[in-house]
Amino acid sequence: MAAVEATSELVFYVNGNRIAVQNPDPEWTLLSYLRNKLRLVGSKLGCGEGGCGTCTVMLSVLSSGDTVRHYAANACLVLLSSLHGKAVTTVEGLGSCKTRLHPVQERIAKAHGSQCGFCTPGFVMSAYALLRSQPQPPTMEQLEDALVGNLCRCTGYRPILEGLKTLTVEGQTQTGCGRADCCKLEGNSSDELPADLEMTDVLFNPADFAPYDATQELIFPPELKLNPGMSSQALHFTGPRVTFFQVNELQSLLRIKLLHPDAKLVVGNTEIGVDVRLKGQLYPTIVSVCGVEELENLELQSDGLLVGAAVTITTLQDKLKEIMNQLPESQTRVFSAMLEMLRWFAGKQIRNVASIGGNIMTCSPISDLNPVLLAAGATLTLCSRNNGVRKVVLDQHFFKGYRKCAVAVDEVLLTVMIPFTKPGEYFAAYKQSRRRDDDIAIVNAAMRVNFQPNSTVVKSSYLAFGGVAATTILATNTMKNLQGQEWKSGGMPDQVISSLLKEVTVNPGAPGGMTSYRNALVPSFFFKFYLHVRHQLSIEFAGSVEPIQPDEQELLQPYTKPHHRAMHFYQKVSSQQELIDPVGRPVPHVSCLQQVTGEAVYIDDLPRYEDELFGTLVVSTKAKAKIVSIDATEALALQGVHRFVTAQDLPGDRNKMGPMFQDEEVFARNEVVCVGQVIGLIVADDRKLSFRAATMVKIEYTETNEKPIITIEDAIAAKSYSEPRSIWRGDATAAHVRADHTLNGEFRMGGQEHFYLEPNAHLAVPKECGGMEVFSCTQNPTDAQFAIASALGIPANRVLIRTKRIGGGFGGKETRPATVYVPAAVAAFITGRSVRVVLERPQDMMVTGTRHPFLARWKASFTVDGDLEAIEMNLYSNAGCYTDLSPIILDRAMFTSCNAYRCRNFRVTGYCCWTNLPSNTAFRGFGAPQGILIMEDIMASIASYLNKDPVEVRERNLNRVGDSTHYGQVLENCTVRRCWEQVLQQSRYQHRREQVLRYNQTHQYRKRGIVATPSQYGLSFTSKFLNQAGALVLIYSEGSVLLSHGGVEMGQGLHTKMIQVAARVLEIPHDMIHIEETATDKVPNTSATASSVSSDIYGEAVLRACATLKERLAPYQAKDPAAGWNTWVKQAYFDRVQLSATGFYATPGLVTFDFKTQQGRPFHYFSYGAAVTEVEIDCLTGDHTVLRTDIVMDVGDSLNPAIDIGQIEGGFLQGQGLVTLEELRYTPEGELITKGPGTYKLPGVSDIPCEFNVTLLRDAGWPKVVYSSKAIGEPPLVLAASVFLAIKAAIEAARTNVQTQGNLKPKLASWDKGCLNTHRDLKCEDKTAGSGRCFRLDSPATAERIRMACVDHITDQIETPEPGSFRPWDVTV
């Protein structure tokens, strides 16, 4: 048998180096081997489930003949054992800062495509694998497709695409932005652009890039080339827990399957790998089947396509395309539908390895292939040692239950036969997911119908659906009903829709939630299929079958998104400015070269200390309970497990922590108050062991009498909130009485997961005298220093926190990492050994809190013209279980809740709701996105009510210089109207609004919306004492400069800007200045790097320190002006002049707002901006596309336009995610369900606005901040309100349309009353009185919410279960 003949040596290549491993442990993945054994740490662990792309590598293998197949893969899922005979290329194999950069690396770096850099090696590798996978340059479409499996949380993707575009066909042939009417093309001119010679859009120069020369690439290792069978050689490895076989002939496979019926066959390991890593599954026998010829078959036969079970999705896609070019369309309708389905299947890295057999045999109810195969009537060939070959038609009897099918345990799937379509047969497939690209389906469907000869009467039909039951199903009753019916308008589609609504019903409370939406999607897909077939019939039976409408035809077109286009304009520096002076120039991020080469070091990349232990958190599984017992005996009995650290180790107040109030426990002592609360830390010799040990700790709980409080409504009912605080001006109550119109409303905004790509990572190293040095990915080193000192019971001067860079923070690493670094330091203190803790993505998401969900109840009064008279709003935030920063986040929401508008009578009251969720925390915008979106929703409601252009209503109320806010701060430098007018003009708002109105008149099922929103953002920490900053500048006697300041570099370009400031003051080239890290022994008592003000305050501190030094050097410069910097420094040194200086800055003029007296001046100044966004929605599915966004932003005199534009794009996209895709789901018991990229969807590369134009307002210098610049980190995010409201406008158009016309006429009983329930499943109790156009839409505007708000006769037929009559799968918190 194969196991006997098999070799136990694994041989493969990494970056050209031969690696041979005797009997490798089958549990190792390629990523863990690269990072831990080879110390190649450029490939990162962002999720471990194939969903983020940070681990991307290129695999190369000899395929047919002597051609080599190069493809991208996720190293976190690739089994080490599966690499025999393959070559691996990692980011380190491409180029390096020490030698030369690869063109891919250079282009991403110089085009400003790397901010925090954690995602960057993954992008580099995906693009590199694309270049290597084909001889000719890729197209932009191929490039975007290659990047779909890579997430970036910082850049907004535009700069990555622009840099890489230079390697594509389009980039090499095209000038301009890609639009036919681009102003840069000869003969074109546009009124959209600033016709201004001082403005430029140049952020990098492609002419500087080294050309790409494929002949320079690393060759495929000759040893592998000379041994063609090596990659499929039989292998047998035995590890402590798992045995691995690789078989190369069918009989061996069947024998193993007979002997080990539980053996798991693997091809891509994309199902099994996720089960093992995330669900803790252990599969003792793994069999790789990639070498078995029968499973690799891909053959066009007389009746269809025979596909081997081990064929990958990518290979199948290529084959289908090839066949479709050869055969008549009527024969390949299944293939065409399958291709359309596979287009949305995962990311490229997964498609390159995932197999057809793996997809079928997983039997997932949301498999994308199974509905197609079921509807097509595919035939499977199965084989076993004892019973030989048998054929099974894939029908309703094949799937037996959740992840179960009619395949015997000793059977293997050999092939699947996909039949051709016959004449008179039609086929289509549909998929709806939360995010269009790289997401599993919510519901998918495939449908086939064939007609009696030469007629439109149905002979038979096959309607297959996924995502609506425990298995993929066929709607057999409806199929029967359809038989003999004529395919025509009138009763037929309605009858089928009603039949489907009865037959395919997801019960309330079913796993996956969204039950009404899923019920609505089934008939909605059928309606599309009905139109599709009618269209085909109208061609075949021209004259006798009525053609469908042009807009219906458009609806049937496969989704195509125009290629991304972007323009970005900023003001050039004056021609008088010295070339050496970098301020105002697009200087690339100072560590971009390290980031693109994988040389940039993050905490988990630090080499291991010899004595190092790894720690894993043990957390609560209950939201509210008393701890009865904690038993770690079993875990501690494992060899190599050293200690379980708990509250017992921290007596008294040493177990207390918290940034505002010490109301948190480091380790839960007697009771737990949320799922995810830290109970202890287990420390062991290595990561895997410590994860395993953590699962063995037994915690016994007993329920308390009080029920856990999970939602805001629970908290309101239980009065579980802080003493409410208000800000007011005028008398809103009296003004409501006088006003022309008054509206009441309620609006809910969901939270948001930070999803920094680098999960929490901290390394605590004990020092002499009981001190502690901690390498931490914190945004807040000083808080970390104090929290650790307090837990260890030592003075702060014994604790050193060092932060080199962090892989994204966005507020999530401001205070919550304390739950990780304090336990790490305590464990290091107790054991006397270094302790590293790196959270797995699910635990990071579960433990560290999110942006605060908000509920707003409001009342607004206004005149007939739309002038605001009075607004009252109550804001309720879901703060979770601890105070953290929640009160001041709520304060900022209240400060921003009038956005950029004047309202003489305004009252906002805030309630911090305490719930049994993990403590929610800071997130970019710090309450402002909630405050501003709520206000903008009110403005939209007013405009709808008055039936006015919302631009007009907003403009009437916009602030001007001299106006004052509702908290009484006078606006000195208010540029909001300049931003507003410019963005309206540049976006051609009026013209495009007319186009949108026309589009909506002629399109029934797709609607568009275009909306402009302004922003006014107050800059300063609202707690006055935090507005201080320090810097330390050292000049070494040979002339180089080392700069330290209190801010943390997390991708936002802070270090780059600080170096630019120092370079200007010292008048030296910026590359003579270096920043090593942020450390508490350099600059003390720092505030968190937060609130967008870091450049402002550290810039001033750096400026002052440098100015001091410059003054000291001035005599030397005066004495010998020509001698130059190095000589002046040397002479000063010999004269014993101090060559180091500190700088300190405290923001002037601030007065902390006093809620009692309503007095204060909380902000140093305001930043302004405006955006116009246009979207399109699909009313039948809820899908949306952001067609175009234009932004004009006031950043003062930009310190670095490339960084500022990058912050605007990245911030905006994060905001777009907040209001569209990103939805946190919790069980009714308070456990987070969405714990990874598979279930929680960030915007991907295809979600950015198809056209994205950013302009920095010119002549906007603001002299009260360093070099007249303004802050940028958070303000652009709030402009994403325009996306949400554009979607709402499009839905409004759909609802208006349905009211007046259309095939899908809903009953709309409540429409005329102007009080329309969008859907009770969404808790849309519409409290808005007034015209019928007003309706409630909560944020995020997910596909579910969009579809269910586009009411029609399908949604009207869906019964909403009574709350309380079932246990919901999830709750809105």
Ligand SMILES: Cc1cc2nc3c(=O)[nH]c(=O)nc-3n(C[C@H](O)[C@H](O)[C@H](O)COP(=O)(O)OP(=O)(O)OC[C@H]3O[C@@H](n4cnc5c(N)ncnc54)[C@H](O)[C@@H]3O)c2cc1C
């Ligand atoms: C990030 C990510 C995104 C994804 N997106 C999608 C998506 O959009 N749509 C979708 O449908 N799926 C998706 N999946 C699921 C998964 O990729 C597919 O199901 C894939 O086709 C599985 O193939 P594999 O070769 O990797 O399976 P493996 O993990 O190797 O095996 C899966 C199962 O199939 C069994 N098996 C494999 N081959 C055979 C055989 N010949 N005979 C008998 N049993 C066999 C194995 O024993 C195992 O139980 C995604 C997965 C990930 C990780």
Ligand code: FES
């Ligand atoms: S770490 Fe591999 S895809 Fe996220």
Ligand code: FES
């Ligand atoms: S640069 Fe992409 S995640 Fe930070």
